[in-house]
Amino acid sequence: MQPIIAVSRLSKKYDSGFEALKGIDLEIARGEIFALLGPNGAGKTTLISIICGIVNASDGAVTVGGHDIVRDYRAARSMIGLVPQELTTDQFESVFDTVSFTRGLFGKAPNPTYIEKILKDLSLYDKRDNKLRELSGGMKRRVLIAKALSHEPDILFLDEPTAGVDVSLRKDMWEVIRKLRESGVTIILTTHYIEEAEEMADRIGIISQGRLLLVERKADLMRKLGxxxxxxxxxxxxxxxxxxxxxxxxxxxxxxxxxxxxxxxxxxxxxxxxxxxxxxxxxxxxxxxxxxxxxxxxxxxxxxxxxx
Structure with a gap:
């Protein structure tokens, strides 16, 4: 089966001379949960940002669902939902309105029924009329996921999805991620919580100093290197x-x-x-x-x- 994401010889070098990525090759299968691990400055966010069309690569190629992210960026980008680390939206908007607005940004027709379903799945429905500034940190994190899912993407990128939330809420979030995978969404997450990758991922990639050190199925990695x-x-x-x-x-x-x-x-x-x-x-x-x-x-x- 064709991978849903294919990265070939991907590099990123800034004008300062710093190489954030050095010849990354990676394929991600449709429907899997893939965890990308690495220390601060390893290149995780740069890699995700290039795939999502936020940062331009210096060299190499990326396809999403068979669409080149440069030549056919609209089709590629429409397949992707990105959950950043921080909530950067109007704090005085309601939960329902901000999720609906994000759907519109992708050219999707209004669909209140679908938005309600997302909010119910993420246990946000009771907060649908609340302003974002009224929510707890954990609830705001769920809003980020709802916004990323608003245009019905095939792929969901989660950048540190449970950073700063308590252990109980973290486990709730893991359950949400599992349900998304069961619905057919491909999940790619970066995390500093090793426990999170150990609990959630089908495959694990370890990146350091801009190089992808290995990509293995979790069980194989534990057996070969543990x-x-x-x-x-x-x-x-x-x-x-x-x-x-x-x-x-x-x-x-x-x-x-x-x-x-x-x-x-x-x-x-x-x-x-x-x-x-x-x-x-x-x-x-x-x-x-x-x-x-x-x-x-x-x-x-x-x-x-x-x-x-």
């Missing part, structure tokens, strides 16, 4: 690791009370079974065991550090 550890609490403290267990490269911690086995490849279940058998053979009795796998945050920090 380090697993098995911690074994022994009944009697050990002074050293027996020579018979040397092939496992065990670490002895907690004054000899804990053995740590680190592994990062598939097929290690058989190895763990063998380790437990060899421990018993060596006369080492295990009181308790625990496993830990690297989080997405661990992987992200490790990859970014390698580029510095």
């Amino acid at each position: 380090v697993k550890q098995l911690k074994l609490e022994v009944r009697e403290p050990l002074a050293f690791v027996p020579e018979s267990l040397a092939t496992y490269n065990l670490e002895l911690n907690d004054e000899g009370r804990t053995l740590v086995y680190t592994f990062d490849r598939q097929g290690e279940r058989t190895r763990i079974t063998a380790l437990l058998a060899d421990l018993q053979q060596a006369g080492i009795r295990v009181r308790d065991l625990d496993t830990h796998q690297s989080s997405l945050e661990d992987i992200f920090v490790s990859l970014v550090k390698e580029q510095q």
Whole structure:
């Protein structure tokens, strides 16, 4: 299936000489949730801004739904809804009016029924007549999403969608995003919350210093780069690791009370079974065991550090 967004050799260099993007290649599938992670200044917002037609690229090409964003910008832009970080609209407008006005900007005929549906889906209907200045920060964030959805786009860009909102509201927003995906909308989000990407994304891209370091399905990324550890609490403290267990490269911690086995490849279940058998053979009795796998945050920090 043709990707809904295709980015090829995309670069952005400013007059000052600063390169914000360096040869980005990326394809995003229709209907997926794609999370773009990166530190401040990595190029996330620049990439989104170019795709959305806000910033001009220095080199490369982008198509949205098969439409070139330069040659056929109207068709490309009509497919996109953008949720920025900040609410930049008249604070004295009502919720209903500001969402309806945004629909009109895209040349869409008035459709009060559709606007009402959006507001209901985002739990904004009861606030439809409220002025924007009367809303909480979380409600204003929902208004931004409503405005981005007002012209019925196929693609929704969310730039830090839950920045500055509390944990409860953040989880509510995750549910909203899932429902949008279920309705067929392709979601691309940038986030500083690793937990958000870990919870929501089908695929994850990590960008640093203008370069796309990798793009992987979340499960594949965790499997390939995530380090697993098995911690074994022994009944009697050990002074050293027996020579018979040397092939496992065990670490002895907690004054000899804990053995740590680190592994990062598939097929290690058989190895763990063998380790437990060899421990018993060596006369080492295990009181308790625990496993830990690297989080997405661990992987992200490790990859970014390698580029510095």
